[in-house]
Amino acid sequence: MELAGMTVVDAHIHQCDPMTTPREFSGLAKLFRYVPVPIDLAKRLAPKRDREFAGDPTPVMHPYLPRDYRSDAGDLPVEAIVHIEVEWVGKGPLAPADETRWVASLPFGVDTPALGAIMGAADPTAPEFAELLDAHQAASPRFRGIRSRVEYHPDPDVRKTCKTPGKLTSPAFLNGFGALADRGLAFEAWVYSGQLPEVAALAERYPDTTIVLNHLATPAGIFGPVGRDTGRNPGQRRELFVRWRDDLAAVAAHPNVVSKVSGLMMPILGHPVPKRGEPTPVPVLLERISPMLEHALDVFGADRLIWGSNFPVDKPITSIPNAAEAVATALAGHGADDKAIEQVFRRNAERVYGIDVL
Template sequence: MDLTGIRIIDAHIHQWDPLATPRDFSAMARLFKYLPLPIEIAIRLAPRRDREFVGDPTFFAHPYLPADYHADAATVPIEAIVHIEVDWSGKGALAAADETRWVAELPFGGANPTLGAILGHANPAAPNFADLLDAHRAASPLLRGIRTMVAHHPDRDVRSFTESESALTTKAFLDGFAALAERGLCFEAWVYSHALPDVTALAARYPEVPIVLNHLGTPAGIFGPVGKHTGTNPSLRRELFIRWRDDLTALAANPNVVAKVSGLMMPILGHPVPRRGYPTPVPVLLDRIAPLVEHALDAFGADRLLWGSNFPVDKPITTIANSVEAMTAAITGHGGGRPELEQIFRKTALRVYRIDSDGRPAD
């Protein structure tokens, strides 16, 4: 089954310019610009945890802007996108709102897809959290919520994005989280899969806050070895899948949670990184991701799933067209039809991010 007539909302992309805006990876980007190194050498020099997470640093060393996304999605009917914060490193308590302002001013629309919503960065544990939320909202009416980098992995050779093992469970985080409810904003939860119970506890404590699970919980190493001891053999990968399956089922019992079938082509899941320009074939992708998509569909139902390309982070493994094709095949192969496809590729995102049916942000 194809997607003819379905105007897709890509619910998870990143936009950046590490040369003109402050990013955690700006130093690397400037190094590539002013001291060019063959990419293969740069990959060998990078720490293992960074190599395995990004797969290919090329896409982090250059700007990724609306025209770049448009070129990557040229054969796919993408009507609108949702921008998710990424590694803004400006100085000052309210600096993260500058990313929201910057994204809102990018040339979306016209030949490029419409900008449907923005999810900014903020940490509920920070003392200035409420003020930062207000600064984000003042920066753009497209602000729909925030994401906090709380992905932490117990394998020290898997890249973590916070030093805290349980950032979602601290008193400061839980107390600050109430500011989201007061403002009618949602929370994008990106964790590694072992922390799914923390998301479940958060959802139960704040049932009035919409929570969007990013990347189905990112079960690092589920397709192959990463880090020092993660996913190193089929038995460990089977254990990882069973734990992920059970924890995702428990999370889905909370009606305020929806899940993104996104990021399933992230290198950190254990995908072998193909030679640049030769994306992983769709049948291979489908063989890997189908069990994850099928269980997510059973646990959440199509009306609580939404698709995102996670570009350009997934670009070392796949193309947007291949991602859409593999996802479509996984859904239809599990009994889904056109209503389920339209829900996952469009309608859930319209509802969750309050985007009008014509792809424009709602008032």
């Protein structure tokens, strides 16, 4: 299905320049720039968890700026984007606000899509959390909320930030989260699917705070084997799908949660990585993602789903136009009409992120 006759908000992209701004991966990016190590050799030497998560490290080893996104979007009529934090590091507890300031300074809206909103980085368990939120807000009027690094997976060979489960429901996180709620800001929840009960508990604790579930909760291994023992066979993948399905429905029961139909082409889901420059065809993507999208539409409805490309993270698997076409076609195949498709690809993002630039 083509998105003809409507404009799009891409509600999940990452802008970064590891050469000129401080990122967790800046050192590695600079090494590739100044030391003539072939990227494919470096890929083979990288830890297995990193190879499986990134698929191809090329997209994150170079700057990804508005012109790069414009090129990747092709003919897709994207009018605005939402930037999601990208592993900014720096000195001092207020350093993450520098990313918000940097993104706001980028040349959006000239011959590129407009900047609709910024979701910055912050940790509710940090003593200076409230002060950092204020610094983000002062850095840009487009700041709408935060994403925290809370992803955890029990498989030791699946890439994660948290080494132990339960951060979303820890007393320190729940107590600090109140500062976000008091300011009417949103929370971007990127978790693995086993953490969905934690998202439900957070939504119940703070029913007036908008929680945006990223990537339908990233059920690692649902399309193929990853890690040490995740998605190893069809039986395991079926069990993973059933648990994901039930836990997603429980999260959707909380009306303050919306979900992004994004990141469905992340390599960590178990997608085979095609040759560089040869995106996975739409029919192949459809076969994989349709059951997930059908269930998401059933439990959230078209008014609580938001599309995002997750570029450049999903670039090793697909292109932005292919990703959009696959999601739109899957939703239409499950009964979504043109109005519902427009909600998913534009209207819901405008509402959730307070986008007023269109």
